[in-house]
Amino acid sequence: NIIKKNNYDNFKAYLNSFRVYYLKDLIDKGFLKTYSIDTAFKKSGFGSHQTMSRVFKKHYKTTVKEYWQKVNSN
Numbered sequence: 001n002i003i004k005k006n007n008y009d010n011f012k013a014y015l016n017s018f019r020v021y022y023l024k025d026l027i028d029k030g031f032l033k034t035y036s037i038d039t040a041f042k043k044s045g046f047g048s049h050q051t052m053s054r055v056f057k058k059h060y061k062t063t064v065k066e067y068w069q070k071v072n073s074n
Helices: 011-028 037-043 049-060 064-073
Strands: none
Touching: 011 037, 011 049, 011 064, 037 049, 037 064, 049 064
């Protein structure tokens, strides 16, 4: 009930919100200057590239690559 009250469909969606926040934080701190996106999504706890991409786009309305390019250009 607590998860649904906080606008998450289920525990997995709740968990993925933390994973994607951590991934965004890694990107913001320049992790992708040294490591690949595959390393970043695994470090974030995602099991598949597709899930990571879908969740990232749902939360941030952009792809990981587009977000990285925006961060990297600043």
